[in-house]
Amino acid sequence: MLFRRLYTSLACSNHYPSFLFKKFTNPSAIINSNPLFPCPNSFNLSLQRPNFIARSFISSNSQMGDSRRPRPVPIPSVESADKAELYRALEASLGSQFSSDPLVPNPNPLIMVISGPSGVGKDAVIKRLREERENIHFVVTATSRAMRPGEIDGKDYFFVSKEEFLSMIEKDELLEYALVYGDYKGVPKQQIRDYMAKGCDIVMRVDIQGAATLRRILGKSAVFIFLVAESEATLVKRLIDRKTETKETLLVRIATAKEEVKHMKDFDYVVVNKEGELQRSVKLVESIIDAEKAKVRQRSAAI
């Protein structure tokens, strides 16, 4: 049993020649067939004793002369030994201290792009996510449009003049921008850099066109989430209930939404924001973040 554990830990370690583990499944076969183990018979014998003497495997693999080899280390019985004593004996036997350094580096900051048709619930999901999750920066967009009553500069948008916006374009300070109904809207790069440097994840809320532009710029280095209602009918009712649209803009938004749903395939994840189940949608977005953080090959975005 003890030998099997030792064998498994050595098989996962970089310190030991892999051929020993690839080729053999029976530990005693390794011992009996490998010239690096000078005394196969004595090893087999030692397995039969409760407190057997283990040789340092790492050292026995070295090219050092016998005089420099560490002496055999007694390993106490697993059943009766003190935990600390057993731990130290295993360290001594393997010839190195067990490191407390993290085996896995901190995950990279994530850039998430949340998009979906108008009225699907992007703002509602993001608002709830903001309340529930720390270490996320929600990107504040720059716009050249006038501030509406109740809006706060730096929170809802960065309100800048058209000239200032054009100067930001000129200086390549925007990750992406668009002219929407005569007003510029864009994502300032520096804000994203600053928060990523602090280790924060980044969330951007953009329309479908913005998401397509960001996909071209960021490729697979960002996560793209498409938010959708369970049906067209639900989406329309939600827009009507919001009472923010005129009949003309309602028509435009609904017609646009029908087209936008076709772009779902360009995203990495789809979250169905079902009627009355906002919390479930937020949990699903959080699960996506958690899954991305657990990826062996992390996305790595450079802005």
Ligand SMILES: Nc1ncnc2c1ncn2[C@@H]1O[C@H](COP(=O)(O)OP(=O)(O)OP(=O)(O)O)[C@@H](O)[C@H]1O
């Ligand atoms: N799961 C849900 N169930 C019921 N109502 C919801 C749900 N999610 C969002 N809503 C409501 O639907 C309406 C539209 O949501 P929201 O404004 O967040 O959409 P949006 O995608 O940000 O829209 P737009 O792109 O037009 O700004 C809001 O009144 C919101 O409270």
